[in-house]
Amino acid sequence: MLIVQISDIHCGPMFNNGKFRAAIEEINNLNPEAVIVTGDITENGVLSEFKIAAEEFKKLKVKKVIYISGNHDYRSTGYLLFKQFFPFSQVTDLGDAVIVVLSSARPDRDDGEVGHRQNLWLENTLNAYKDKFRIVAIHHHIIPVPDTGADQITIVDAGDVLRSLVQSNVDLVLCGHRHRPWKWEIEKMKVIHAGSVSCEKLRGFFLNSYNVIEVNGKDAKAKLKIVGGEYLDFDDITKKREFIQIPETYHGDSLARE
Ligand SMILES: [Fe+2]
Numbered sequence: 001m002l003i004v005q006i007s008d009i010h011c012g013p014m015f016n017n018g019k020f021r022a023a024i025e026e027i028n029n030l031n032p033e034a035v036i037v038t039g040d041i042t043e044n045g046v047l048s049e050f051k052i053a054a055e056e057f058k059k060l061k062v063k064k065v066i067y068i069s070g071n072h073d074y075r076s077t078g079y080l081l082f083k084q085f086f087p088f089s090q091v092t093d094l095g096d097a098v099i100v101v102l103s104s105a106r107p108d109r110d111d112g113e114v115g116h117r118q119n120l121w122l123e124n125t126l127n128a129y130k131d132k133f134r135i136v137a138i139h140h141h142i143i144p145v146p147d148t149g150a151d152q153i154t155i156v157d158a159g160d161v162l163r164s165l166v167q168s169n170v171d172l173v174l175c176g177h178r179h180r181p182w183k184w185e186i187e188k189m190k191v192i193h194a195g196s197v198s199c200e201k202l203r204g205f206f207l208n209s210y211n212v213i214e215v216n217g218k219d220a221k222a223k224l225k226i227v228g229g230e231y232l233d234f235d236d237i238t239k240k241r242e243f244i245q246i247p248e249t250y251h252g253d254s255l256a257r258e
């Protein structure tokens with residue numbers, strides 16, 4: 001089963017339309033079971049950005065698309081618009097796998113929070129799907145990653161949520177938010193962070209990318225796909241102190257913008 005994670009589209013001033021459309025075309029050709037969009041679909045949470053984003057996402061021809069809100073989407077009371085443009089269900093049963101969404105964005109705040117009640121709900125939900133490959137998707141980080149500055153990037157209740165995830169033996173956690181691809185493993189749980197698929201603001205890894213995850217029973221292999229480029233192993237990304245890879249043919253994102 002193939003699942004794709006795209007993140008941090010940022011429709012607005014730093015949105016690279018050409019990169020987004022190229023990624024959507026690649027993903028349509030992959031024909032995954034589901035696409036998980038881990039937040040920051042817009043830059044400022046304003047109506048014009050939501051309209052552009054909804055129009056762009058019509059090009060994605062995949063059976064299931066799971067939208068998650070990010071802190072940028074909730075700016076300027078965008079939380080009122082998000083649920084109209086991108087309705088989503090918190091649990092998606094794919095047969096052998098289940099995707100559980102945690103909502104961490106809060107109105108007009110950049111920091112994220114799961115909250116006690118949602119965390120209890122998470123534990124109960126994960127328990128109900130014990131036999132499946134369990135994926136939890138969230139916009140904010142539950143563990144810090146390198147190159148992401150001094151801002152508060154992990155959810156404020158990261159410790160509580162981490163304990164629930166690890167004790168529930170979750171197989172895979174997918175995060176977005178900081179535009180830095182990364183992978184951690186805690187006990188048997190893989191935590192994959194997405195880069196940005198179409199935003200010009202990148203950190204530590206200077207190409208737009210998305211994640212392609214192949215689920216085989218209780219095992220999953222995640223690879224990073226550069227938009228318009230090659231596949232990379234996460235081990236190659238995390239083992240290098242610096243990963244600066246800019247092809248000679250690359251002339252900057254602004255020229256590719258439509
Ligand atoms: Fe973002």
Ligand SMILES: [Fe+2]
Pocket residue numbers: 040070071072139176177178
């Ligand atoms: Fe974010």
